[in-house]
Amino acid sequence: MKAGGAALVTGANRGLGRAIALELAGRGFAVSAGMRNPDDGASLALEARDAAGSLEAVRLDVNDPATIRIPENLRVVVNNAGVDRAYLPVEHAPLALWREMFETNLFGLVEVVRRSVPALRAAGGGVVCNITSCSYLTAVPFYAAYRASKAAVGALGESLRAELAPFGIRVLEVMPGPIDTDMLAASDRLPEAAEHAGYAAQAEALLAGRxxxxxxxxxxxxxxxxxxxxxxxxxxPLRVACDPLGAGQLDAWRNHSDEELMRAMLALES
Ligand SMILES: NC(=O)c1ccc[n+]([C@@H]2O[C@H](COP(=O)([O-])OP(=O)(O)OC[C@H]3O[C@@H](n4cnc5c(N)ncnc54)[C@H](OP(=O)(O)O)[C@@H]3O)[C@@H](O)[C@H]2O)c1
Known part of the structure; x- marks a missing residue:
């Protein structure tokens, strides 16, 4: 597609979303940079002032449907907003933690997609870009809730790609590896799993690997x-990487069976 028209990016006040909003404005899109607190966007709009396109910070909380406003002539929506929480063994992770993660990473994204599709159809086509994580391609212990929320977005994206192709709407899933953001910095810790009997060694190995x-x-x-x-x-293609480590993981996933990958993970742990 040619750059132009509107692009909506969720979670655009910091991290990867901020960089995507700036990049799309630089390429010529009129970017609606969605964020929970638009005051966070003042410096972003300033940074984009010489862009080929434009950028406006707008209030958007993916968990509050009243704040999800779809710009005119929407051509691209980037579902970037996401959360990561405690790294716990499944037996110790309360359902509230699963619900919190799914609320933002899956249900909030679904609501943005539902509202965007009619606008993309009206514009004659465009792109839905979902940011998931290459972590769901590997059996990482203690990441079950986060990985499951991202894998659910992966399954949603497959159906959506088939469903929307006749309308000229392309669905893309970006699977990042480690990107230098607040989320990555916050994950540089001993997983909370270490506090639970029997899991300390695995938690320490995971931190060392990270x-x-x-x-x-x-x-x-x-x-x-x-x-x-x-x-x-x-x-x-449907699934793409945006960094070397993510590309390596995606490549390994495409070229090995699930059992081979599982055996490799178990061998690392033994
Ligand atoms: N960084 C990595 O290594 C990495 C790796 C794989 C995948 N990812 C994925 O990449 C995406 C961006 O992550 P990041 O690293 O940039 O994370 P980040 O620095 O923690 O930023 C997360 C962004 O999501 C926003 N957000 C959270 N809940 C929201 C909600 N209910 N409504 C709207 N926005 C909300 C945050 O807004 P507030 O400032 O208001 O909290 C923030 O803008 C996420 O989906 C993440 O899972 C990141």
Whole structure:
């Protein structure tokens, strides 16, 4: 597709969403940068003032449907808003934690998609870009709720891609690896699982593994460029990476059976 028309980005006040909003404005879109508190967006609008397109910070809480307003001539929607919480073993993770994660990462996203599709159809087509995570391609212990919420978005995206293709609407799933944001910084800790009997060694191994890949972290603006490229590329596959580690994970997932990947994870733990 050619850049132009409106783009809506959720969770655009910081992190990856902020970088995507700036990148899309730079490419020529009129960006509605959705955020829970639009005061967070003043510096963002300033940063985008010389962009080929434009950028406006708008209030948007994906969990509050009254705040989800779809701009005129919508061509691209980027479902980026997401949360990550405590890393607990399934037996110790309360349902409230699962619900909180699914509320934002899945149900909030579904509501934005539901409201965007009629506008994309009216505009003659466009792109729905869902940001998930390459973590759901690997059997990472203690990430079950987060991974399940992202995997659910993956399944939704598959159906949506088939459903919307006849309308010229392309569905894209971006599966980031480690991107240098607040979310990644906050995950640099011993998983809470360590406090529960029997799980300490696994939690420590997980932290060590996470730290081993720290040098492979990607800057948000670099990831955002790859995401904008995929949005504009009509030949892009459904699932794409936006950083080297994510690309490696996606490649491994495409080239190995699920049992081979599971065995590799279990071997790491033994
Ligand atoms: N960073 C990584 O390594 C990484 C890896 C894989 C996938 N991802 C995914 O990439 C996306 C962006 O993550 P990030 O690293 O940029 O995280 P981040 O720095 O924690 O930013 C999260 C963004 O989501 C927003 N948000 C949370 N709940 C929201 C809600 N109810 N309505 C609207 N916005 C909401 C936050 O707004 P507030 O400021 O108001 O909280 C913030 O703008 C997420 O979906 C995440 O799961 C990130």
């Amino acid at each position: 730290r081993a890949v720290a040098p492979m972290t990607t800057a948000p603006d670099v990831a955002a460029r790859a995401i904008a490229d995929a949005i504009l590329d009509d030949a892009s």
